Amino acid sequence: MVSFDHRDPGTPEADWARCGALHRAPEVDLTGVDRVVVFAAHPDDETLGAGGTVHRLADAGADVRVVVATLGENSHPDSPTHTPERLAALRHEELAAAVHTLTSTDTAPEYLELPDGDLTEDELSEPVARHLEWLEQGEQPLVIVTWEEDGHTDHEVLARTVVAAAGAWGVRCLQYPVWFWHWGSPTRLPRGLVRVPLDDAARAAKRSALAHHVTQVQPLSDRRGDEVLLGPHVLEHFDRSVEFFVLGTPDQRTVFDRVHTASADPWAVDTSWYEQRKRDVLLACLPREHYGSVLDLGCSTGALTVELARRARSVTAVDASDVALSAARTRLERKGVPNVELVSAVLPRDWDEDWSPRELIVVSEMGYFCSPEQWRELLRRCVAALADGGHLVLCHWRHPIADWPLDGADVHREARRTPGLRGVLSHRETDFVIEVFAPVPAGDT
Template sequence: MVSFSHTDAGTAETVWTAVHGDAAGVQALRIDGLRRLVVVASHPDDETLGAGGLIARAGGAGVPVTVVVLTNGEASHPRSRTHDPGRLAELRRIEVTAAVTALAPTALVRLVELPDGSLAERPEEASRAISVELGAGGPGTWLVAPWSLDGHPDHAAAAEAARHAARGRGVSLFEYPIWAWHWSTPGDPIWSDGVLRTLDLAPEDRRRKSRAMALHISQVQPLSELPGDEAIIQAAFGAHFEREYEIFIEIETEKESGNRASLAGDFFEEFYAGNRDPWSFETRWYEERKRSLTLSALPRKRYRAALELGCSIGMLTAGLADRCDTVAAVDIAEQPLQVARARLVSRPSVTFARLTLPTEWPEGSFDLIVFSEVGYYFSAEELRAVLGRCRDSLAAGGVLVACHWRHPVPEYPLTGDQVHAELGRLAGFERTVEHRERDFLLEVFEAAPARSVAQHEGLVP
């Protein structure tokens, strides 16, 4: 752990502002997929400092919010002669409840009451308390906790407890810095440890956060004029939390599944054995409707050259052939390729190849790449390699469209939501279309800065 004190001068907010400015260069945190928010605080006030704006935004959007406060923060003033730990615990329980209500009136507060300063000694209890609030988790559930590299032992312990609770639940995990703004500097290597996300705060979010912070009276005001009763959150430190944005570190979850190997060709050859259409692509209305939506999401009417990854028996390939001058379709298994070739034998503009991605890759440049129902077959590492190949194979102004089933499948190394989360990290690209249903995600990515369909057609500037 880093050695620091709240009385140290610390890094001025102007230093961080010079680097982040309006957080340009840091990827945006979008909450439109958020369905439930669980925020972990090591101590009362952590939730407001690090994630108060997010709590306010989620509450304002009608998202259920729960704040899990692991300790009462009774060790905040160890030298106080006016407030013993019992009195401080009582005050801080009242303060955090009022602050969370100010952020989001319908939010729930869970007081776990583990000993302040000793969370590292109670990992199972901390993790269990978080797990209870997470329940089954699943897509759309966000778990937000203190940053593991924040320099405070209780924050590191809370982060570890949250990571343990997140495993196997399919949740999105984020961590928030607090003390790192104080003791570290922008060039500190700790900031290269994870993917930074920024949440721009609306005026109402900032107003609620400011009001909530003021309600943590025992932290922002002196307990008395006596030595040892000084305010913990002094003006220079508090300035870090008056920004127009909050920054979070996105943490990779599902490490067990993320380390699983990609599914091999033998898996698919066995899956197709004796069944030309095991997923019922030809007969299910679900599949027909999803293909229509995918084709409708393409931002241009016509494409020069398309690449379809994981074409299976060629149902979507046929639709692409009507919109593209050429289509290069690939799959890992030979059996579905035989069906696809027979289906499109009269379309010489369509070619098929059996390839094992990402080590094998088709030659050429494409202005459309279709990545549909295939990403979750890869390991986390190979998925990143595939997406890098996609980026390198796209022509200038090219489009990447992705569509994936959202429900977990035990045999698959990843979930559809994990695939699309990785797509959202693709450097240099931005999401221009998003269609989200309970069953699947359909998204389009284009090189930044991208223009909308209406802009391309001159309807808007």
């Protein structure tokens, strides 16, 4: 939880405007999105963080629902003129007017009326699941929610609940920062940042919608405790020609079961020259001819697993998709490869301590299917599991990865700065990068 003062000017908008990383953030593809649920912790979150995007989607014909968890009754706890009940009633009306402005429809927001400042995942789980069930009826559904590291407890609890549920349903999820623009800085940008450009109509609709949140953008009175919360120094962050979001991380098992169900060979591992050559290059990069125990993380249908097994005493091959593992089992039986154990696990959550120690750990085109936090944790697990003299091999695509927070550059950059690893070999081509790491010997720094 980040502590901040609404009255403090925070990070000036001019500093954000000069931030090159913001300008380089990839654009979100909203083509075909037909159903959207926008979750807000408090009335005005939806307008501040995603108002322009909501207008774009509604204007393109998408069916948009806005769900607000609390009525923000504690926005002015020291007000001498407005009770929490009065504030809740006013903010209820303000949100309805703002959503109407953004969507040009009479669809009313849904008010969960949960306690402001005291949200819990337990009380949010049922309404979140109910709205995601409606969302799933769309052809191209999208969920939008506050950011899980925004520095406000309600924003973060709501985001964690929604992101986890959306991931399990396999629904694309965008998280919008609000208070980060106040307390954050260009050197602390979140990974997986993407942008949605706003045209003049979207910006105008957003400004009009914000003006409806009178209790937040104007003082309640001239008395102490009734000061404006969203002053000009805050609002200028939200008057940009673009809105920024952090990609939520989909659930690996849900996504890859669907991928492997839709196609027997979704990555063309048996027919693609890229895939065949990449495997050959990876195997050629291994510093040793033979390894004892090998861990193959993200094995998919087992094409690389078969080759690793020929240079190992035993291999544990892990994947989140049971459908992929079934195909891998068939491949291993057909090839007569007996020294492989197949394990169903979502990493790093299902890491098994019995996998340690390992002489070789291979992570091929799997790292960017983690969130930044998950990838850091998985790297820590790999470092701890490496035997003395062992090797960690990473191999990843070098081009953008759609709808996931990380790309290959992020994955390998994090590995290079992970304590306990030293680089042994690096091979880069236009399409992929392979790096081999070894554990830092005890006593070395």
